[in-house]
Amino acid sequence: MHILYLAHDLADAAIRRRVLMLTTGGAKVTVAGFQRAENLLAGDPAVCSITLGRTADARFLQRMGAVASTAFSLKAKLQGVAKPDVIIARNLEMLALAGRAARLFGGDIPIVYESLDIHRLLLDEGMTGRMFRSVEGYFGRNARLLVTSSPAFVESYFARRSQLDLPTLLLENKVLDLDGAVAPVRPASPKPGEPWRIGWFGAIRCRKSLAILSEFAREMNGSVEIVLRGRPATSEFDAFERQVADAPFVEFHGAYRYPEDLSSIYSQVQFVWAIDYFEEGLNSNWLLPNRLYEGSLHGAVPIALKSTETGRFLDSRRIGLTLDDGSPAALVRQFETMTDERHGRLQADLAAVDRSTWVAGPEDCRALVARLANLQTRLSGARAPVSSPAIGTGR
Template structure:
């Protein structure tokens, strides 16, 4: 960790513990004691823990604000400093004050005193915001006039203290000197130059103890104010001495113990200190009405107050986290730019997928990595009966799913959000979200919202499920969800022009950019040379038909079984891959025990392709899972795989696959009735006809079936989306 990073982390943790102490003090004040009619006589002033906290926490907070302000004051003009701090501090003050008083007055129904109550809220509700703003403006003015040296700052402090002690100005007069001290410490490099030895720390500790005993109920700023008369001067001096010595003591202690005392938690609170300060102020308006155990007892501060403070901090962090994602709330109520932060262009691709072992997922990730991208996978594991190696990319395992166990899948999905939250820092550093399927896109968008970083989304949809174009209410809901995801996508990737022509344009009315990434073979340069020969594998006796990949089509399996049964030794079907979807459990039954319908197990992609396609005469490319819908629109992997080895295709007419085959004249297509037409085809197929088709298929360049060029184009698009300049 660099020195600057370490210092920032230390300051964040310091701000975090101080804002926790602010909330802790308010927990004692507002929920630990009953308030007297004259609140200056309430019992919480006597609480020793409340007293200890209030002696230093706001002075030290203001000193940190001054310390951190030096960068802006040095870098920006006076006008820019004022405008920026107004947006950061005064807009939230005005926004919350108006929102609170409008809500409160609307509930009461009496608007006659609204202006008076609003002015009071602006002055006292979130007083630290306007006090910090005014301190910043005065200090920036000193810098602009070149009076920000030590003497000039002392004069400014004396002028502020000389202002009449009007009630609303007391807190500002009290804290402004500490802002200036913090500014001067940063300007002069005090913390790097001055090293206190043990005697110095002992002296500061002794002074702190002395201040603690001198502090009385009258010393509180809220009780005695900042009047510099004879009766109040002692209280003012004790107040300043307490802020200085206890603040230094706390700095010394915290610098030693912060790494051992929930430093990461306080770092998080420190980065949200403004959100916590604002929200806790109004949270205690509600909590003051609760009757907590041990109320009106000093034990309350040790038992209940820490837990109440922690709860309020959690609520405040969550509220701020939600509001910063809504631009108008982020701007008006938190003083930040609306919406999310920009993504990191140099970060890795976050690749979301339903199944880490899916051939398409592995192919996409390999192609992106080959083009220089770092890829972090956020993937699920689906239990299947197939060979699967552990991912060779950096992978965050989101959970394991099983076929047809839908309740378990919902639980896995919910748990995946917690996993993403634990990996939020890694996720937030991503340059692009590449997501396969709509459900994963919803998950990725939720995670993007959680981390608050505007990471561009690229959505790949390669299957359109029947529910997506059904007329019922489930289909309408699913299409609506998908449309919302599409509207948030920088690019839609799909694998077939059929999906574009028949679904994305007419049904979803998608007007964004679409990239056609067909299921071509990758990496094709690792394929062996074609084993093509000038005659059929068994001279056409039998004709050897191959079907390789995922088996999810019941009718296709039934067709192969019927053909194998009726044609006998005229055909041999060789199947490799794995069963999927609704036929998984029925797969052995659909295969039957026919000697010419063989399932030969899973295979390695792309290593086994040459052997597989070199041992068949025809490439079975029928898919009737969803006739008229997804099956009619898709282009399967196997037509490109077989094309690399010149294997003729057999497919259904009037489908995207059939049109693809007819356009390239690389096989035969069949109309209904498929079974009878295929029977007739195999009974009439002549070796010379097959050889002529085979020779034509071999003339088609392998590059037409290889994906390298497509992935080059995709990579360039992703760089453009991520904002990476060549």
């Protein structure tokens, strides 16, 4: 089976993860996408990677222009690529290219819309939002399947606001473990005199979180440290490096490899920050972030807001540290009374959860590819929501 994957950002580790799932599931994958930084798929002999152009974070108009320009040059960009069996379009901007790509190859090629974040423009209540939802509906009119990562995206957006009516596959942001090599190392409580450490790993794009954690660490005066790792969205911060440097007990250690470094980085923290205010009340309330699964698998207790989908996910399993509000004062109250005994109980609760809640393995990869292959034999018929038991909600 040959899949053409249209990627919005070849530097996104989540793109690499999805491609690994598809190839492990038995598919041949060609990736065509835009670059914002280093192409993480470059040099991979198992994947053909094509750069369509360069785009930038937080410059939506520039990205729209790049997509429009690429639509005219797409035939040349895809020259020599074999006709795919399925086209996957990651995010709205790539959905706009998917129909064009299908027509270039001729024939009725199933299109899959993968949406793991709902952009704020789609949620605007005015004319702008109506226009973007119409654009999404227009370009997705011939799609056969929606892939998303949180049930709240379906409940709060696709079922209520979107103009799309598609079968839905829930594919959570679980840790990809293809050979059983992901071996969690449970982080121990700090030794006497050492601080509790909270990790904020992955896509660092929330200025409010940085402000809250910096103030909290300052108030705790060395009894709590904040460790940041990953890829900061510098467009969202006035001066990220300076802000971190000026914040006592806050450290940034740069990027890490996924999934190779997960055990190492999570073994160094006792808690993981799973709160996001980037699109507060909307996308941030609905998502189930990568760090929820990564931290929980490795025994780092997730911290979340009760009012969000992440908080509901944790509370339904009676795990994690869920807060009524994520203010510095609320965090101070929690950590002023944090003890080794309480931390041990929180860790034990995490350890009791079935590993499949946090991990996707080869069977999940094969189930995904089988679901995509099934689209070829179902090019018509009713579009009722479906879910794969192998890669469903886990609820």
